[in-house]
Amino acid sequence: xxxxxxxxxxxxxxxxxxxxxxxxxxxxxxxxxxxxxxxxxxxxxxxxxxxxxxxxxxxxxxxxxxxxxxxxxxxxxxxxxxxxxxxxxxxxxxxxxxxxxxxxxxxxxxxxxxxxxxxxxxxxxxxxxxxxxxxxxxxxxxxxxxxxxxxxxxxxxxxxxxxxxxxxxxxxxxxxxxxxxxxxxxxxxxxxxxxxxxxxxxxxxxxxxxxxxxxxxxxxxxxxxxxxxxxxxxxxxxxxxxxxxxxxxxxxxxxxxxxxxxxxxxxxxxxxxxxxxxxxxxxxxxxxxxxxxxxxxxxxxxxxxxxxxxxxxxxxxxxxxxx
Amino acid sequence: xxxxxxxxxxxxxxxxxxxxxxxxxxxxxxxxxxxxxxxxxxxxxxxxxxxxxxxxxxxxxxxxxxxxxxxxxxxxxxxxxxxxxxxxxxxxxxxxxxxxxxxxxxxxxxxxxxxxxxxxxxxxxxxxxxxxxxxxxxxxxxxxxxxxxxxxxxxxxxxxxxxxxxxxxxxxxxxxxxxxxxxxxxxxxxxxxxxxxxxxxxxxxxxxxxxxxxxxxxxxxxxxxxxxxxxxxxxxxxxxxxxxxxxxxxxxxxxxxxxxxxxxxxxxxxxxxxxxxxxxxxxxxxxxxxxxxxxxxxxxxxxxxxxxxxxxxxxxxxxx
Numbered sequence: 001x002x003x004x005x006x007x008x009x010x011x012x013x014x015x016x017x018x019x020x021x022x023x024x025x026x027x028x029x030x031x032x033x034x035x036x037x038x039x040x041x042x043x044x045x046x047x048x049x050x051x052x053x054x055x056x057x058x059x060x061x062x063x064x065x066x067x068x069x070x071x072x073x074x075x076x077x078x079x080x081x082x083x084x085x086x087x088x089x090x091x092x093x094x095x096x097x098x099x100x101x102x103x104x105x106x107x108x109x110x111x112x113x114x115x116x117x118x119x120x121x122x123x124x125x126x127x128x129x130x131x132x133x134x135x136x137x138x139x140x141x142x143x144x145x146x147x148x149x150x151x152x153x154x155x156x157x158x159x160x161x162x163x164x165x166x167x168x169x170x171x172x173x174x175x176x177x178x179x180x181x182x183x184x185x186x187x188x189x190x191x192x193x194x195x196x197x198x199x200x201x202x203x204x205x206x207x208x209x210x211x212x213x214x215x216x217x218x219x220x221x222x223x224x225x226x227x228x229x230x231x232x233x234x235x236x237x238x239x240x241x242x243x244x245x246x247x248x249x250x251x252x253x254x255x256x257x258x259x260x261x262x263x264x265x266x267x268x269x270x271x272x273x274x275x276x277x278x279x280x281x282x283x284x285x286x287x288x289x290x291x292x293x294x295x296x297x298x299x300x301x302x303x304x305x306x307x308x309x310x311x312x313x314x315x316x317x318x319x320x321x322x323x
Numbered sequence: 324x325x326x327x328x329x330x331x332x333x334x335x336x337x338x339x340x341x342x343x344x345x346x347x348x349x350x351x352x353x354x355x356x357x358x359x360x361x362x363x364x365x366x367x368x369x370x371x372x373x374x375x376x377x378x379x380x381x382x383x384x385x386x387x388x389x390x391x392x393x394x395x396x397x398x399x400x401x402x403x404x405x406x407x408x409x410x411x412x413x414x415x416x417x418x419x420x421x422x423x424x425x426x427x428x429x430x431x432x433x434x435x436x437x438x439x440x441x442x443x444x445x446x447x448x449x450x451x452x453x454x455x456x457x458x459x460x461x462x463x464x465x466x467x468x469x470x471x472x473x474x475x476x477x478x479x480x481x482x483x484x485x486x487x488x489x490x491x492x493x494x495x496x497x498x499x500x501x502x503x504x505x506x507x508x509x510x511x512x513x514x515x516x517x518x519x520x521x522x523x524x525x526x527x528x529x530x531x532x533x534x535x536x537x538x539x540x541x542x543x544x545x546x547x548x549x550x551x552x553x554x555x556x557x558x559x560x561x562x563x564x565x566x567x568x569x570x571x572x573x574x575x576x577x578x579x580x581x582x583x584x585x586x587x588x589x590x591x592x593x594x595x596x597x598x599x600x601x602x603x604x605x606x607x608x609x610x611x612x613x614x615x616x617x618x619x620x621x622x623x624x625x626x627x628x629x630x631x632x633x634x635x636x637x638x639x640x641x642x643x
Contacts (some may be wrong), residue, residue: 014379014436016331016549021443038439054324057339058352058377082338085406090380090599091476092469093437096430099504100423103459112419119416123441126410129476139549142459146581157456168578173616175574188428188460189507210582221570230458234428256490260508260527276488285616289512293610296637306636314635316617321632 015040017049020066020083028074044146049075056080057142063260094127095138102140103187108147145209146193152215153194156182162220163196168211171283173313175213176200181222185209195233227243237263244278246287247302254297262290274299284309292317329355329583334381338405343386343397373398381405407440410532417445425455430463461504466501467526470510470533475499480516480536486528495524498540501548502526512548523552557611560604567608568622570597575618597622610636 019038023029035045049068056065056079066080089097101120117151124136156163165178181197183204191208198205215286250258255275258264266278281287287306291298292314303306329340332354337344350356359365365529373383385640388397412420420441430539454526474481484495496516503510509526571579573594580588580596602608612619621628 010379013327013330016327017334018436018439018443022439025443052326053333055328055354056335058336058354059330060354073505080335082335085409086374086443087381087405088380088407089437089440090469091473092433093440095468095472095502096427096433096463097420097423097437099461099463100427100430100459101420101432102461102504103457104419104423104426107457109641112415112422115413115415116423117410119420122410122412122416123437127476128409137472137500137548138339138502138504141506141549142550142586144582154456159385169573170614173618185457186428187458190505206607211578213577213581228456230426230428233458236460257488269537289613289616292613292635292638295634303543310638313616316639317613317635318632318639320620321628321635322615323629323632 012048014087016052017083018086019045019048020052020077021086022127023075024080024084025076027076031070031073031075034075046070049077052077052080089123089127091127091135094123097123098136098138099140103142103192106142106145106149106187107185108144141190142187142192143210146212149209149212149215150185150192152217153182153185153209156215156217156222157184159217160222160224162218162222164216164218165194165207165212166214167207168213170211170289173285176199180207180208181224183224184228184230186230186233186236188233191236193236195228206233235263242280244280245303246290246306247276247278247282247300248291248294248296249274249276249300250296251297254294277301278294281306285313288313324355324356326355326372329353329368330375334371334376334400337383337398337400337409338402338636340399343384343388343399345388345394345397349398379624407443409444410441411443412445413415414446417442422455423459426457426459427463428458428460430461430468433463434470462507462509465509465526467529467533468509471502471526474533474535475502478539478542480538480540481533483533484530486530488528490528496536497522497524498542500542500546503548503552505549510549510552514627521551554632555607555611557600557602557604557608560602560607562603562605564601564603565624565627567600567602567624567627568597569600569612569621569623571595571615572618575615602627605630 015038019034021038023034031042031045035042038045040048049070052066053068054065063079069076076117078083090305101116104110104116129136153163163182165180167176167178169176179199179224180194182194183196186193186195186206191210194207194209194212196204216254221239249270252273258277259267262279264277264279268276272277281290284306288310291306291310301310333349336349336353337354344352346366346369349369350359358367358370360392371595376383384401385399386399386401387395405505422436424431424438427434440489456567471477471481480496482494484492485495486492486537497510497511498514498516499519500513503512509525511526512521514520515522576590576596579586579598583598586598586600591597600608605627608621612621621631
């Protein structure tokens with residue numbers, strides 16, 4: 001999409017075209033309500049209304065201009081019947097709604113699921129496409145989620161209770177017992193995760209639901225941040241600000257796909273075509289698994305401890321796979 | 324006059340006009356266009372505005388009109404194509420959509436825009452921020468998704484430059500049949516005209532813009548786009564199809580049971596389980612098994628077992 005639609009002017013125009021129908025349909029709506037609903041501050045909203053006040057139909061006489069009046073904080077818009085209904089949904093908007101709804105429909109026993117399905121089918125009708133599932137042409141695949149864990153975790157989240165988990169830690173290569181203050185469930189990369197404060201490490205962590213062996217609600221109150229910021233966990237990666245602590249050189253073959261799968265903090269192409277990359281590792285075991293996966297497509301690993309762990313792991317795996 | 328005022332005037336005039344307006348009429352009658360020095364300057368400004376409106380999804384149509392007037396084309400925004408019909412959404416339906424947009428972590432700006440349009444007729448009052456304990460990242464922020472979805476809905480063939488996994492770039496002509504989100508990536512599934520076959524394309528590997536081609540096409544009924552992607556990484560590949568016996572330690576038998584219910588499990592006397600896993604891509608199978616470190620063993624076939632041994636051996640070379 002061009003700058004025009006996504007830039008400042010485009011966003012403002014699109015907002016005005018949504019705001020006008022709402023104001024026309026709700027005469028006397030307050031400035032507060034309009035600014036809250038359309039996500040702008042009061043001054044921006046008043047600027048929008050003042051701008052509209054100068055517009056209208058050819059002729060541009062008193063009978064042609066849009067009439068806006070604000071009386072004691074109440075807004076009245078008239079002489080703009082042609083803006084009394086909003087513009088059709090764009091395809092980007094429809095796609096975002098369909099795709100965003102998929103994780104919610106994936107959750108078991110959501111009481112809003114039925115209403116959501118009805119809503120999406122009405123939207124599909126307006127777009128002229130068949131309503132259910134594949135009919136929209138969009139398919140969001142979410143990997144299997146253990147329903148019983150989801151039920152337990154949602155109960156814990158709703159009642160703000162601490163949970164106990166038996167969790168397969170890939171970073172340790174072992175089953176671990178964890179006590180977690182649950183903050184939220186996050187669907188990312190097609191999987192569900194539990195986000196929360198992990199008492200074992202004393203840090204916030206994302207736990208893959210497929211790796212939870214057992215979950216139970218403890219009855220102890222959990223500390224939950226009042227404003228759980230889900231934005232931080234985009235791409236199932238919360239350590240955006242962390243300093244890179246693993247450096248590797250990867251072959252040109254590996255470099256072609258590497259950044260599609262691993263969050264690279266910095267990279268530099270070397271003279272022989274190999275690439276030096278830096279990333280955030282959750283520990284030597286994680287680094288070792290990555291190194292082994294890359295096989296002969298990796299060299300010059302820093303820190304040496306990551307390479308030592310890779311050697312140790314390689315020996316153990318080689319021993320298990322002896323002829 | 325500011326450009327945004329001119330754009331609002333243009334939309335208003337083209338929506339309300341009873342017949343298409345010619346360029347001259349637009350220049351003479353719509354406030355904001357009289358400012359331009361000459362017709363050329365006007366024309367440039369108008370073309371830019373028209374493009375901006377179309378990019379926002381506003382249907383500015385060009386209509387052929389009576390050539391006797393000297394100008395063969397007129398412009399109009401058909402009401403039927405501009406206005407969102409009243410969908411008669413019930414309050415609980417709007418509330419459910421609002422929950423969706425609240426939980427979204429990517430693409431929420433688009434979703435909220437859609438929801439605001441759909442909520443024009445709701446009963447009003449402040450939007451209460453429901454406490455939502457989950458988040459949804461479906462990578463819906465990718466800018467190409469909108470144009471690709473347009474092509475899918477309008478059945479318009481498209482062309483684009485695609486960078487294959489091998490690094491090779493090629494121009495493709497595609498009839499889009501579906502869009503699938505899988506493991507954090509979006510894929511376009513459709514008919515590749517040059518190969519006359521169904522192919523899947525990773526949207527993030529499309530470089531540059533998507534160009535619309537002439538004409539339309541029919542999408543096969545009952546087409547299931549996901550089928551053309553389904554399968555785990557180790558099941559997809561040009562390698563010989565074979566079945567591996569994979570052994571999981573006792574610590575992991577629950578994981579297999581919970582996450583691979585489609586596979587038959589064979590519990591072992593000394594703890595742990597064995598499963599039979601069909602595969603076509605040995606490298607991908609090895610990469611997946613490495614995720615479990617020393618707790619998983621490829622038992623057979625012998626070639627796969629040896630391949631695992633050789634693969635990890637490269638890390639043991641002293642030079643590295």
